[in-house]
Amino acid sequence: MSKHSLTIRFIEPKFSENNRPMSTSSFDTIAYRLSEILLRLNAGEALEIKKLADDFAVNERTIRRDLNERFSFLGLEKKGSRYTLPRYKLGTYSQQDVQRIASLAGLQGMSPRLSSDFLGDLLDNSLRGALLVHGTRAEDISGKEHELAQLRVGIQDSRIVQFEYCKPDDTRKMVSVNPYKLALSDGSWYLQATDQGKVKSYAVSRIDRLLVTSDSFSPDASVHEYLKSEDTIWLNQEKAKVVLKVAPPAASYFQRRQLIGSQKIEMTLEDGEILVSGLIAHPNQILPVVRYWIPYIRVISPDGLQAELDAQLKAYLGVPG
Known part of the structure; x- marks a missing residue:
């Protein structure tokens, strides 16, 4: 597995933004274009905006946004009119990595409130495996970035987390769980965790008073496999x-x-x-x-x-x- 390998899964969304079933989504087009661009960069090619615009039949402004905004967290180098991947990253991404990074890049383009720093962190090897992606449009997390950062630490370090959770009926309860994944599904962020051995999803927007404890837990490989196979945040091992x-x-x-x-x-x-x-x-x-x-x-x-x-x-x- 390469240094920059990720465990990030993109599940093709089932409905468009207006809740209509899609035959082809704009995100599919973006992800395809970004995948192709990254494959060329990974192979060591120096890319020019005009040539890419011609290749993908889009205007130059779109390609400029791809390279300068959607791929901002890759730290592309620009010499004259040409963009390249930093030398130390050349050839380090697998085909699977390319697809995952393209999904994240497209996600950033559709959700400007996801900062480059936040997405860049997801490429950090130390945070590998913390995120699942089940959708393309992220909710505004500007008020919850601290909680997300803490949850990533809890997931990476296998530490028990405690928080106050507000249920849909507005009742509140304190919970203590073993965190496994952060999932982005249909525009909302969820913590996927086990509570007394039962796998559950918690909406991050409903999490308050979060504490990453010093107590550790031993991750269950079967839980990881279960979450990897799921394409929804509705978690129930008895389907x-x-x-x-x-x-x-x-x-x-x-x-x-x-x-x-x-x-x-x-x-x-x-x-x-x-x-x-x-x-x-x-x-x-x-x-x-x-x-x-x-x-x-x-x-x-x-x-x-x-x-x-x-x-x-x-x-x-x-x-x-």
Whole structure:
């Protein structure tokens, strides 16, 4: 593993900024371009803005932003009109590293409030493995950067952390957990940790009075493997299988993209409908997808979930049960 190798995973977002399913996102385009640029830099090429703009069919201002802003934390060297990677970094990035760094660079471009120092820290070998990325647009963390920095220390040093946590119902409780990862999912930051052996996610925005204790813990390799395999912050090692019946107007989206965890097309019916299965840790993981595609989608199993959704919609619309 190279000196600059990271354990940062980018999970392709399932919905665009306006919550519509995407066939191609702007982030995909940015990440692809940045990956290609970094591959050239890593190979020792000296890059010029005009040539890159021609190669990727974008204007020079976009490439200038890529090199000067999105890649600012790489410390690129500029001689005349040419940009190069510092000599000591040449050839040190693997293909996987390139993809991860491109994801971070694109994230910085879409979220200017993520400072270059913050993203630069993520490339520091001493912080390797602290972050998972499940989305592309970060919330404003200007008031929580200190907590994030402390949590990274706790994760890296395997030290128990304590904090006051504000639940969605505004009740508060003190918790003491073993921190494993920081996850960025759908624009929000989460701490993924174990509480008495159970894996949980905590929204960083709801964490107050954080303390990184002097007490250490022994990380569980199975927890690391579990978090590595997850594509959501809904954490539950006992998953439930869900089966959806999807009508033709929506079927093509499910056939082209992974819209639910562990998605599988089980069957295509004669009328063009499809049966789609997946694994969920919590009903709220699937209900937003079903709501979006009404009336073209119904929950076949587990039993009662569609009835629960129907009751919610009737209550919202003021329709008598």
